Structure formats: structure tokens, C-alpha cells
Amino acid sequence: MGMEGIGARVARKEDKRFLTGKGRYTDDMVVPGMKYAYFVRSPHAHAKITGINVSAAKAMPGVIDVLDGKQLQADGIGNLICGWMIHSKDGSPMKMGAWRPLAVDTVRYVGDAVAIVVANSVAEARDAAEVVTVDYEELPAVITSVAALEAGAPQIHPEAPGNLIFDWQIGDGAATDKAIAEAAHVTEIEILNNRLSPNPMEPRAALGVYDEAEDHYTCYTTSQNPHVARLVMSAFYNVAPENKLRVIAPDVGGGFGSKIYIYPEEIVCLWASKKTGVPVKWTSDRTEAFLTDAHGRDHVSKVKMAFDKDHRIIGLKVDTIANLGAYMSLFSSAVPTYLYATLLSGQYAIPAIHANVRTVYTNTVPVDAYRGAGRPEATYLLERTMEVAARELGVSPAELRRKNFIRSFPYQTPVIMNYDAGDYEASLSAAMSAADWDGFAARRAEAEGRGKKRGIGMSCYIEACGIAPSQAVGSLGAGVGLWESAEVRVNAVGTIEVLTGSHSHGQGHETTFAQLVADRLGVPLASVNIVHGDTDKVQMGMGTYGSRSGAVGMSAIVKALDKVEMKAKKIAAHLMEADESDIVIENGALKVAGTDKTLPWFQMALAAYTAHNLPAGMEPGLKETAFYDPSNFTFPAGCYIAEVEIDPDTGKTEIIQFVAADDFGNIINPMIVEGQVHGGLAQGIGQALLEEVRYDETSGQLLTASYMDYAMPRADDLPSFKLSHQNTPCPSNPLGIKGCGEAGAIGSPPALINAITDAIGVEITMPATPLKVWQALQAAQPRMAAE
Amino acid sequence: MYDTNYHRASSVEEAVKLRSSQDEARYLSGGMTLIATMKQRLAAPSDLVDLRHVASMKGISVEGRKVRIGAGTTHAEVASSSALKSVCPAICHLAGMIGDPHVRHMGTIGGSVANNDPAADYPSAVLALNATVVTDRREIVADDYFQGMFDTALEEGELITAITFEAPEKAGYAKFPNPASRYALTGVFVAKGASGVRVAVTGAGSNGVFRATDIEIALSASWSSDFVASVAVDAGQLMEDMHATPEYRANLVKVMAKRAVAMAG
């Protein structure tokens, strides 16, 4: 591997600029004549707009213009769309309501954008926004998914009667019902998956620049996928044709899914720039982020898991209601369907599975993919059910899992996925020995002596990364292909630029992608530059989400490197008068195997560009492009164990230890992988113990609109994690890698809740706040005393 | 934030004069509450009178058991004062648990006591220590000073210059932080001294900081954490919000009081 190649713990190249405050984010961008936007937003969860008066606002100092939804509509700007078509089980297409970038006649959640003010400063724009008068006729609102489906619930979109977007199913219902009917034991449980706000450190921002001379638009924005943004804005929103629109996503400070989507603000800033003749910049503040960034999760599910007399799972039936909020965000329909129900087999051989998923509109922020996207919901449901089943059956949670593990690969699940490789036993054993599972009873007894309640819990997760084979997702309704592109440019002096369609917003691509090139070509890491995030520089690409940059993005680079290598060898063979098949690349040189003939890498590159002496018919230059379309998903899996201690006086949970044993396949940079796991665990622990978006269920006001009320995990909420890696290389991509960005957030919530319920002996929902744990203990006390 | 005028006062007299010369002027101390409120446009003072350069409002003096903490003293200074630690470590412990390091290096005791946030830590110490709030014009005893949520005995333009108290024989503070804000979901300060046993509760009362008289009586009879068994805390007067029920807070009052007593020794 070498000091800088695959497998090396190379310090991140990008950290110097991030840690010294030299990163360049969208809000740092300054263009001549730039002005500032402030959005007028709905204070109501649901209301008709009966009038908008902007004349006072327009007269305010520093104001350039105030624009509303009618003007936007008159200019032909289209509706925001959901890009993944789902059909209900009756064959009807999903019922998508209209989402105007600026509301025209109805607002559907608190924060819905109504008008934009452009002024010389943010403060002046905000002053003017305060005097825009919008006349609202308030309508009743509905907040929870269950209430939205009830008869007589407020109707949110005329297109979706009863607020039902689709009623979808997967798997074999009859076979599953039969398994349940014939089961020796059925575990039934209701699962709630709490609603979360993604909270990237950098809030969303957009800078729209219209150049009248060229009739051309530039959009700087906080995006995980600038090419997709350009595609959607030109193909659907009618902002500008693709060749007239450049999208730049510079340094982006975290996304966690929330920056995949194209939001109203970037569209409106681009349009407003043309309308006003000045570049228009908008930066969200933190409360605006809570109010308008797409939220995650929010599922209510009923589960039945059927076992035979030997404790083998023979059937799993799931009924889920997913809250999609007030509008269908870009991938919102895929998250509770193909990213969720297809993982319901978990690590287990389950012959019959059936899941029914209903998605509903409510008067809340749109809900879409958030770190893990569907897989945390599946894992939480399955691993909580397994735990409850083990308790009901009186067997150890590890034994129940072991008994049901899939042990031979490839394995076709009843819910589409074909697992290619894995060794679930390896991760389970590694985790149990790291946690000293067998010594737990003694630790529990010791804690009891101190009046504390100890619990231990595990979770065996599987997830699907590296999305995704384009043909497969196309057949399931995706509006795009999910391949990735790469271009490798070898300069005349031998240095290298890699242009990738992946986008780094914290993942460390500038380092790991360079490590791949250094490893392959034997050049120093410092001579490799990674270019991404600008549609004018990089050819069409699909961006970063679903832990796809390694498995898909790097595989595209491998393909381009294959071509570069082939041409480089041809040139070297020609110059050294050797056979092409005898050329090897080693330590920055091309060598003729078995001889002392050698050609430094840079001389080969120079020869490619001087073109004085190339093989007959060869084109000058050394630059290759590749598109890589994966043939399957990848399947990271692992076992997480949490041990907690609960203070029964206050209900507070302390995490004593947290063990994560992950199989990510081959690893490019262990340090970066550990960082990804740490971050994922922090978010998963946040979901399990602290985080929850809450709305007032009558008024629809967001109650958790700042960090005063939304509890983010902090360093002292977390233990030092014990990590280990098992490795079954992924057979479907050239690097054998699976993806590691989301695992931490996927596997950890059920491990924690299993540990907490083990400690307190009663069920609890996430987040398991001290209040809820205390209440659960109080409620259980009379019963325990009576027993 | 709306436009505002900034003034820097260098003495108590100058500060009071600057403050009274404008209708909508406000004192600015650490700014940890006021500036945030202004940024959210929930406060819009026309003028800010910065107190941070008034030398007489700074610092901690301990003479025998008499303690004086200047209103402009930061939480970090209180937390780390060895003079204070030697006579009343509980208040240092309290200050060290306020917010985060940034907040502790900016925020001040005067600002906190003037603001009287129902979940702030200091009001419990001031009340339990039977402290005196010294202002530019008078001295106000703690029992008269706190008048409800964000409400105090301060008159318009009245400036807190110091907090004084007689160091107790024993004192302790225990706080159960709100998981989100880390303010006190319930905090209890107990003190035993010349004025008897005083127990003050913050974060829990629907009317701001209050004295838990039943616990005071029990602790006066016997200074030990056994009181928990005998005392009932009435949830009726306690706050209900998304983070805690009155019943949970009532429980926390007892649990935190017990821990505060244990800390006091």
C-alpha cells in the first residue's frame, strides 16, 4: 500500500483550510454588485393567502425589489417535484400536490416561502420583509401522519384526497399471513421512529447571478449534487436551459441528506437576479434551517414477526405510515419504500416478508432522506423486534440472531435485494468480545449495588449503499440513473487532476480519492488534485448521498485510471522499445519488467504532450473519462453493542460503552472511516436519546426551532467508541468497498434502546429522554411492586 | 438586529446617566442574553450602555466571611476564584456549570441576576445565600428582589453594582440540566448559615426561583439527606413545558436537594 496509498491513515488534505477558517463556503462568495435576500414566510401551518401588499416594503430604505409567487408563476417557473415515481398497490400513480417555490394561494407549513425581498443589506431586507402584509385566512392544520389519515382531517392538497399520497406494498402478503397463522410464536410490536432535523453546521445558502450580456445564470449553492440541481432546475423548474446554467457547490459544511434536494430558495434567487438585475444572495439562519430544511424519519409502524418452534423466523409483516410533510421533496417517495422496505430482511433468512407503506401529507416541513434514509427505519424496526422476541422467547438476543443469520451468499431476499457478501457472525463475535458481553452480569450486579440500573443491547444491521444500478432503479421509478463519472487528467509534468461527479461535504474525498490515484500510479499524494462541485468544470455526475462516493464514485475513477494506465504503458513501451505487456508501474516510474529499463512517470506524461514520438496513430495528450454504473448495491453490515447505566432517580441514561464492529469491505483510509463512524454514531445516539422535532399539534407551530429546545448530542453525551472492522470485500466493484457514511446512524439507535429497555424492563420510545425514562419507571413501579 | 447606538460607560454614575438619557436604552453586560435577543429582533433598544469597562463593578472580594462579587464579574471568574472557593465553593461550582466556556467568559452575575431567567442558575444561589443585591441607589435583600419570571424589584434604570453575602457554614448546588439548552431543568441550592437553612429552587417554579420551605424545615430539624423520605413537593406550583412535567420537576427538586445536601457535606 505504501505510505499514502490505499489503506494508509493519511491526514485529510482538506483539514488545513477547514481548521484555519480558510474554507470557502457559499456565504463567503462575493460577486460585484451583489445584494441580499430575505424571505417572507408563512407564520401559519395552513392558510389561504387572500392578498399580499408589498408597497410599504418596496418604499423601505435600501430595498431593490419585493417579488411574490404570482410574478414567479407569470414568468413560467415550474413546480418543485419529487423525482421518484411510486405506484400504489391498486396501480395508480402517487398523488403529488403542487409545490410552488413561492406560495401563490395556499401556505401549508410554518415557514412556507411567500415572497422575497432584495435589498442592499440583510438587515434592510429583513426590515422590509417585516412590513410586507400578507392576508391569511387560517385553515385547520394536521401534524401527525396518523391524524392526517383520519376521516375529516384537514385536506392539504386537492390532488391527494384524504392526504394519502400512495398506499404501496412489497413482498408476498398471502405467504406472510400463512406463516403468521402457522407460527409457534408471534411477536407483535408498534414502532415509532422519531422526526429529526439534520442540522448541518453550515446552514443552506444560495447566490444567484444572472449575466445579461451572456443570458447566463450562475448558482452558488450548498448542494451535495450540483449537477442534479442543474438538471432539475433546467428540466423541471424552467429556470434556464442547462447550457445557460452553471451550478457551483463550493465547500459545503455538512449535508446529511438535507442538501440533496433543490429547494425554493435557490430557484427564487436565480429568478430574482434576472428580475432585479443584481446578483442575489440568501443565507439561512439557524431557526430558518429548523423551519425549512427537509426533516428525516417520522414513521409509525406495526410489526408482526412469526417464529417456528425452533425460533426460526418464518414471516415478517410490517404496516408503516410515513409522514412526508407538506410537499413531496425530491426523493421523499423512495425513502420509505425502496430504501426502507427492501432492507426488512436484515441479516436474517426470512422466507416470507410483506410490508405495506402509506405516505401522507401533513402541515409540516417536507421529510426526505436523512443520514441512512430508510435503512435506519428498517434496522430500528427489525432490531427492536428481534430484541423483544428474544425476551418473549426467553433466549439470548445473540442466540436468536445467530440462529437466523444468512450464512451463504449470494442471498436473494424476498424484498428485491440480493446480498452479495457478508459474515454476520464475524461482526457479532467481534462486538461481543470487545464489549465483554459475558462479563455483563457481574457489572450489572455491581451497578445495582450503587442503585443504578445497567442494561446491554445489541443491534445487527445491514444496509444498502453504493446506489445504484441505473436500470434497476429506473424500473422501480427513479427519474435519474445513479451511475457516476470521472475524468483523470495527467498534466504534461505528470501531476494529476481528477474531476469527479461525487461531491465532498465532509467525507474527505480530496484525500481518499487522491490515495487511490497515488496507490495506482505510484505518484506522490501531493501531485494529485481532486476537482468537484462545479458543473462548468466537471462533466455530468450524480453527487454524494447514500454512501455512494466510494463504491460508485471511486469505481468510476478506477475505470478512468485503467484507460490512463493503458495509454501510459503504450507510450512507455514505445519509448523503451519494449512490449506493452511487459510494462509495470512502480514508484512513479514505468519499468520494463525483468530489465533495468525505466521511464519516470513525468517523462512519459511529457512525451504524451510533446507528441514528438508517439506510437503511430496515437492521439496526443493523456486524459481519460469514464462512467461507472454499478451492477448491484453494496451491503455494509455489522453489530453494535451499547451498555448503559440509568439513574432511576432522574431517568438519565449514561452510555458506559459503545462497541461498533463493521464490515465495510476494503478500506481506503481507516482514519477517515473511523471519523465517519464516529459522526454517524453521534447522530444515531442523538436520535435515540436526545433529538426530536416537535410541533404544536393544534397550531402547527414548530416548538423545537432552536438549540434551546432541540437537543443535539454534545461531546459529553458520548463515550469513547470501541471500533473494529471485519472485511468481506464487495464482489461487485473493482475496489471491493462498500461504504461507511451512514452505518453509525443506522445501527446505533436500536442498540441503545435495547440496552435501555433491558435496564428498565419496560418499553420506551425514542428519544429516551430522562423525562420519558423516569415516567416509564414510575409507571412500571406499582406493577413491579405488585408482582 | 435593528440599529442601535453604543455607549461605553466608565463609572456607575456615567452608566446610570447614559441609561436615563434615552427612553429605550438598556445596560449591556456580557451580552449573552441581550445580544442574542436583539439578533432575534425580540428586543430593540435604541441605545446600549456597555458596563464592561466600569472598574468598580468588577472583581471578587472576600473579607472574613463577607463576600462581595462585582456585578460585572464573569461566570468564569467566579468559577475559578480561589478566595471564593475557600469560603463558598458551592457558588464556584454553580458558575462552572453555566452554559459553555464562551458563555462563562462573557456572561456576568449582574446580567444573570438582572435578567432573572426562571431557568438560570444564579438566582437560586442569591436566594439561598440570603444575599443582597446592591444597586446604584439601594440594597435589596434576596427575598424581596425576585418577583417572578424575568421580574425583579429593580426600578427603571436601576443598576446592579454588586452581590454581597455572608459565606454560609455549608452550601451545595445540584443542577439537572435541560438536555437541549443545558439551563437548569431543576437546580437546587442549599445553604446553612447565620440565617438558618435556606433552600432555593430554580428552573422548576412556574413563578421563577422560589424557596422550598418544607425542605428547609426538614433540614433545619436534621441536616441530612434523609429528609427526602418525609417531604412531599407539591407539583401544583411547578412548570409544565415540552421538556418536563410538573411531577418530574417535583421529583427533581427532591433529588437535586438531596444531592446538594450531600455536596454541602
Ligand SMILES: Cc1cc2nc3c(=O)[nH]c(=O)nc-3n(C[C@H](O)[C@H](O)[C@H](O)COP(=O)(O)OP(=O)(O)OC[C@H]3O[C@@H](n4cnc5c(N)ncnc54)[C@H](O)[C@@H]3O)c2cc1C
Ligand atoms: C448558549 C448559552 C447558554 C447559557 N446557559 C446558561 C445556563 O446554563 N445557566 C444560566 O444561568 N445562564 C445561562 N446562560 C445565560 C448567561 O448566563 C447570561 O450570561 C446571563 O443570563 C446574562 O448575563 P450577561 O452578563 O450576559 O447579561 P446581558 O445579556 O448583557 O444582559 C441581560 C439583561 O440584564 C440587564 N443587565 C445587565 N447587567 C445589568 C446590571 N448590572 N444591572 C441591571 N441590569 C443589567 C441587561 O440590560 C439585559 O436586560 C446561557 C447563555 C447562552 C448564550
